[in-house]
Amino acid sequence: xxxxxxxITEEMFMAYEEVRASGITNMFDLPVVCHHSRLSRExxxxxxxxxxxLTEKYPNVRVP
Numbered sequence: 001x002x003x004x005x006x007x008i009t010e011e012m013f014m015a016y017e018e019v020r021a022s023g024i025t026n027m028f029d030l031p032v033v034c035h036h037s038r039l040s041r042e043x044x045x046x047x048x049x050x051x052x053x054l055t056e057k058y059p060n061v062r063v064p
Contacts, residue, residue, distance in 0.1 A: 008046055008050065014061050019033055030044055
């Protein structure tokens, strides 16, 4: 079993943020978030867990 935290790229974070900003789903509905962002469950969970750090790492990505 691989327990390593996935590396989240700027493009991956942007995909997550686009889904969040769209309001299309509750962000805790992981299957829907994964479908629309084309991210894996592990990647979405890593973004959720490290959201603040990612907003600091990629300050131009966050969509209001």
